[in-house]
Amino acid sequence: MLDLLNDLLWGKLLIAVLLILGVWFTLASRFVQFRYFASMFRILGSSQAFKRDPNGHLSSFQALVLSVAGRVGGGNIAGVAVAIALGGPGAVFWMWVVGLMGMATSYFECTLAQTYKKAEPDGTYRGGPAYYIARGLGEKWKWLAVVYSALLLITFGFGFTALQSYAVATSVxxxxxxxxxxxxxxxxxxxxxxxxxxxxxxxxxSEVLVPIMALGYIGITAVVLALNVSEIPAALSLIVKSAFGLEPAIGGGIGAAILMGVKRGLFSNEAGLGSAPNVAAVAYVPHPANQGIVQSFSVFIDTIILCSCTALIILLSGAYDPASAGTQGGVALTQMALADHVGEWGRMFVSVALLLFGFSTILYNYYLGENSLNFFSEENQSLFNAFRVAIICLCCGGAIMNLGTVFAFADVTMGLLALANLVALALLFKTGLRVMKDYDQQRANGVKVPVFDADKFADLNIDKNAWKAEAPQPDAEPQGEFAKAN
Incomplete structure (x- = not known):
């Protein structure tokens, strides 16, 4: 039954929905992920990105590294290897496509999460798909918000926590x-x-751990590329040709390349799953689009940079054999490939990288589970503590469990999670576009740091308490709610 559901979701339905919505969001937004690509660096380089306001809200940078902590995990090391083993090198190309289209999807889901975030009594924010479904789509769609929260808890809070623990323990x-x-x-x-x-x-x-682990992995890849610089064009050509069936069948042919590329791409960067918006909503930013732009960049970091690192390490190595790749485990293939480049210490490096990636992902998974519980019972500390104990048990038990069925079940629930979120995004796309146009208009009028004025969106069910400014902006003249507060 699980195999049948997986085949239906991942082999047919989700591939079509993800690509159609990704292209739709990209075209309708006039390629927002590319228009504001330079702004990703400008926003992260500004003082506002690191600003900690008096109430202790997370900064934009903290929200970014927390989401990168979740996106960057076993999928970047083991998942890419599995995609290449079963789908051939062409799977990497389709991971890139999913990543580039997913940047637009992530922009809108994280912008909506910021727009509909909710202020908590302790000075923090809560938000995510369950919140923008309930507040943005109204009471008649509350059931979808409930379903989404339950799937989020099952998939990330429980399933993926056990899987990450297992991956880390077996690698070590x-x-x-x-x-x-x-x-x-x-x-x-x-x-x-x-x-x-x-x-x-x-x-x-996360703001200490994530940059260290990401830069370390990029650094070892740079060493590999330097050692194999003459072979890089051939490896990239193999990826592109295999994606369109222009090479002899490697892995499972073009169909398997597309399937594995889309499936592992989504598993890795999570664009469209609705997981990252739960984190994006907690940041203190002047405009929802700011966090949308920043979170779009996190998809780029995950898929275009880090997944490509693993792919090139594997494809440039003598360890990769198309004839037998399908029998090689994901982590084992990456370990063998890096050992082929730099010696046996490469195996240990992969294990340490997986340990750090998996550890950061478990922390991220915990927060997603907590956020889903909060939707059902706000700030229930007893419930949170019980969940924390469950996470600790899963970290311990997951390391020695046989997780084959758990993995198959998590694939199904992840597919349903993505489907629920994508339906909500399609229904709320006009709202997301409206918020984006407000940001665009302010930029066109010369406003250096666009600011969200909740009064201009009075027809939306927005929590105005979440958009009251505690401090003036240092980079621009105060606007909207910021001006009124100062």
Whole structure:
């Protein structure tokens, strides 16, 4: 039954929906992910991106690294290897397509999450697909918000936490000979110390850990590229040709390349799943589009940069054999490939990278689960503490579990999660476009830092308390709610 549902969701339905909506969002927004590509760096380079306001809201940068912590995980190391093994090198091309189109999808889902975010009594924000479904689509769609929250809890809060623990523990065991249950216990202890501090502590850990692990992985890839510089054009050509069936069948042919590319691409960058908006909503930003632009960049980091790093490490190595790749495990293939380039310490590097990626993803998964619980029962600390204990148990137990069925089940729930979110995005696209045009208009009028004026959107069910400014903006003349507060 799980195989049948997986085939229906991933083999037919989601591929069509993801690509159609990705192209629609890209064209209707006049290629927003490319128009504002330079702005991604400008926003992140401004003082506003790192600003911590008096109420202790997360900064735009903290929200970015927290979402990157979730997007960057086993999918970047093991997932890419699995895609190449089963779909051939052409799967990487379709991962790129999903990533580039997903940048537009991520822009709109994170912009909507910011628009419909809710102010909490403790000075933080809550938001995400469940919130923009309930507030944006109205009472008759409340059922979809409930379904989405339940799927988010099951998929990320429970399923993917166990899977990440298993991936980390088995990788450490292969590389260092440490029994999986020891790694599980250690992981549970460290994760427990962090998650009991809430999202602010998770963000503080992530803003240090994520740049280190991402730059370290990019650095080792740069070494590999330097050692194989003459082979890079051939590897890129193989990726493109295989994507369109212009090479002898590698993996499962063009159909498998598209299937594995789309499936692993979405699994890795999560654009359209609605997971990242849960984090994007907590940031303190002057305009929803700011966080949409920043979160679009996180998809680029994940898919176009980090997934490409793994792909090139594999395809440039002597360890990759198209005839037997399908029998090689994901992590094992990446480990063998890097060891072929730099020696046996490459296996340990992959294990350490997977440990850091998996650890950051578990923290992210915890917050998604907490946010889904909050939708059902606001700020229920007893419920949160029970969930934290469950996460600690999953970190420990997941390391030694046989997770074949869990993985298949998580694939199904992830597909349903994406479907629910994509339906909501299609229905709320006009609202997202309206918010984007407000940002565009302010930029066209010379406003350096566009500011969201909730009064201009009085017809929308927006929580105005979430858009009251506590401090004037240092980069521009105050506008809208910011001006009224100052």
């Amino acid at each position: 065991e292969d590389a260092f000979g440490v029994p999986a249950y020891y790694t599980g216990i250690a992981l549970a202890l460290v994760v427990g110390l962090i998650i009991f501090g809430g999202v602010k502590r998770i963000a503080k850990i």
